[in-house]
Amino acid sequence: MTRGVIVFVDDEPELCQAAExxxxxxxxxxxxxxxxxxxxDAVDPAEVDCIVTDVRMPVVSGLEVLRHFRQVDADLPVVLLTGHGDVALxxxxxxxxxxxxxxxxxxxxHLVAVLDRAVAQxxxxxELKRLRRGDGAATMEDRLVGQSLAIAQLRRSVLHLADIDVDVLITGETGTGKEVVARALHDFGARSQGHFVAINCAAIPETVFESELFGHAKGAFTGAAGERIGRLEHGRGGTVFLDExxxxPLALQAxxxxAIQERTVEPLGTNVVRPIDVRFIAASKVDLREEAAAGRFRSDLYFRLATVDLxxxxxxxxxxxxxxLFTRFALAAAHRFGLPHPHLDAVELAQYREQNWPGNVRELKAAAERRVLGLGAGSAAPTAPDGSSTLPELVARFEAGLILDALRDANGVSAEAAEKLGIARRTLNEKIVRYGLRDHAQ
Structure with a gap:
């Protein structure tokens, strides 16, 4: 996934080359x-994420470029490059x-920071338009959202493995999106037309586990009024996802x-062995190698699953x-609840970036939904005695607000803002980066 498709317009060839x-x-x-x-004439706004244009150019000015693209596509961001005397303009x-x-x-x-924000917007x-149209998530970028190197590598791995019929183990903390990855492996692979059978291993009582997974014959046990196909067999031609x-239990792991090794099941109450054509994907929030070493998980099952460990x-x-992610979740929530999408300023977004989010993407999504509902974003992070926030978060919020006010008063000139705040310019620049305020500084 490209970081963004940018059109750069400037009548000075050396500046165009440097930008390129x-x-x-x-x-x-x-x-x-x-x-x-x-x-x-040449640019198709539908294929572009942002226009960057100089203001003063012969024949056609940057303002005319702005007006042209605003008329064609009002949502396309246009960034202007100005000389010292053009700030008012x-x-x-x-x-x-x-x-x-x-x-x-x-x-x-600074240009890169401005473009990142423009592309995100x-x-x-x-995405909001897609949600309103009711389109499905058609690309891997729609499923595994983000521009970080880590998520880009994960997308490449999922795309590479989707069509390879190998079992996969997915490891990650609670709320990181293990089932999202599993569904992407299924939906973008050759088995996408088959069933995706998700089984939460922690939610099925041990007494009915075998019947649920392998099925049973009529009369196999008290209450078995008829034959039942197990969930592994139901996944034929598709994917079985073993979550958590x-x-x-160890007794069931064998x-x-x-079933995984032989690709067969034997329903309870029968002597019939039935083949199953499924791909197995398992997920764990703990390190199964360590669990196996401690005797809490079968090492042979771990090694069978861990051919590929994502x-x-x-x-x-x-x-x-x-x-x-926060913006996307907020847009989706606003669409679902029929509410306006809230304006998120740089200081607020900087506060979200500074949080640890122990609940990961799931917690972030819940925070975005609360924000849309007007309940405040909230956080699972520790709070101060008054319930507002931790002391470091309160200090960071206050400091970021002061810096933003100083930058606005100085028209974005960091040297003037630093003087106003009584700190060195280098110190201010470090704080601007930390709080994600580079878009407001020159």
Missing amino acids: DWLGVSGFTIATFTDPCRAL AVDAMRQGAHDFLQKPYDAD RRALQ IESM KVLR QIPPLRARKEDIEM
């Missing part, structure tokens, strides 16, 4: 134009719908191991994905 080099290395797909007229352009502006000479890292709005497999990173290891 830097943004290309940073993971963006970029097209540059020194002739704005050609850009207006750029502020006026913001009122006309420009996403942001950068003063030349701009900092390359663009894709979030496209670490909770499976029977499940045999590790899902916790949310705290992919914090750069939090804004995109």
Whole structure:
């Protein structure tokens, strides 16, 4: 997944080349134009995530570029590049719908930060439109959302393994999305037309476990009024997902191991061995190797499942994905509840990025839904005695607010903001990065 498709328009060829080099290395797909007229004719807004254009150009100005694309696609972000004397002009352009502006000479890292936010906004709005149309999640990027290296690698692994008929073990903390990964392996593979049978091993009582999984004949036990096909056999041609497999009793693990190895089941009350054509995917929130070493899980079952072990990173290891995930969850919740999507400013999003989210993506989704419902995002993190937040979070929130106010008063000039705050410019820049406020600084 590209970091974003960017069109860069500037009549100075060396600036176009520099932008192409830097943004290309940073993971963006970029097209540059020194002739704005050609850009207006050649660019299809549906294929682009953001337009970056100089303000002062011969024949066609950046403001005309802005107005053109705003008319064609009002949701397409346009970022303006201005000279020192054009700041008032750029502020006026913001009122006309420009996403942001950068003063030349701009900092390359700052440009990347602005583009990341523009791309996230663009894709979030496209997601909202998709939700309103009722479309399904058609791509892997729709299923496993994020721009971090960790999630990009996971997407590549899932796509690679989807069509390979090998059993897979998925390991990750609670709430990281193990079933989402399992469904993606099923839906993007050759077995997608078959059943996806999800079995929560912790939720099935041991007394009925064999009957549930393997089926039974009529009269096999008291209450067995008729024949029943087990869930493993029901998954024929598809996928069986064994969730929380670490909770499976040891006595039953041997029977499940045999079914996995032999690809057969023997329903209770019969001597008939039935073949099953399924792919097994198991998930665990603990390290099964350690569980096996401690005698709490069968080592032979672990080694049978762990031919491929997909590790899902916790949310705290992919914090750069939090804004995109939160925005997507909020859009989906707003659509589902028939409520407006809340405005999320940089300070609020920075606070979300600073949280540890022990419940991972599941907790983040619940927070986004509470935010849409007007109940506050909330957090499972420890709180202060008054229930508001922890002391470090309160301090960070207060500090980020002061910095944002200073930047606004200084029209984004970090040197002036640093002087106003009484701190070194380098210190301020470090805090701007920490709180995700680079879009507000020059």
